[in-house]
Amino acid sequence: MEEGKLIIFSAPSGAGKTTIVQHLLTKIPQLEFSISATTRKPRGDEKDGADYYFISKEEFLHRIAKKHFVEFEEVYSGTFYGTLRTEIDRIWSDGKVVIFDIDVEGGLHLKRKYDGAALAIFVQPPSLEVLKQRLAGRGTDSPEKLQERFEKAAKELNYAPQFDIILKNNDLQTACAEAEDLVLNFLKN
Ligand code: ADP
Ligand code: 5GP
Helix, strand or coil: CCCCCCEEEEEECCCCCHHHHHHHHHHCCCEECCEEEEECCCCCCCCECCCCEEECCCCCCCCCCCCEEEEEEECEEEEEEEEHHHHHHHHHHCCCCCEEEECCCHHCCCCHHHHHHHEEEECCCCCHHHHHHHHHHHHCCCHHHHHHHHHHHHHHHHHHHHHCCCCCCCHHHHHHHHHHHHHHHHHCC
């Protein structure tokens, strides 16, 4: 199959990558979201097969053994997330560009694998304090989960220089407009 392009958005949890990726999906019709598999439970109005493929830990481990994943991580203790090879093939076979909302290590893994075919963007929050407020403000995680996400976030900020581009997300509208320019430029070449 002919290989296409990939756009990777990574950031610590709460930085705003999901918001930016969802914005881009409404603006750039060539893009299609890579639906990851996860062992976590759906949150809010998340739908299986749209936001994630929600699967059991047994099935996830079985799929690791069968080498179904291009990359996977135990992002939080006991909770797995991964990109299925079939997902990328599905999107490329439709002639579209894959866009990922993925954790920092997973993003770098994909960048190393696909190199020049991939644009890897790190979404940077204004500060750790603001990140904490955004995470809490989202209202989707228990206090324990918030603390776990926040501790991981502090470490992940150090990975920013390894990405192709650091996109500051201070003002959301500005960040969305910059993200659009970056993606459209990459797709032109
Ligand atoms: P991530 O996908 O990186 O975990 P989200 O996109 O879920 O982050 O954003 C976390 C929270 O912060 C959400 O409630 C979102 O609406 C809010 N948010 C995102 N970007 C901004 C911004 N620039 N200013 C204020 N709030 C923001
Ligand atoms: P959430 O539980 O908030 O949806 O996601 C938690 C973290 O897992 C986020 O940083 C998200 O980007 C990341 N994530 C989602 N899908 C994948 C994936 O397929 N692989 C990896 N490595 N991380 C993922």
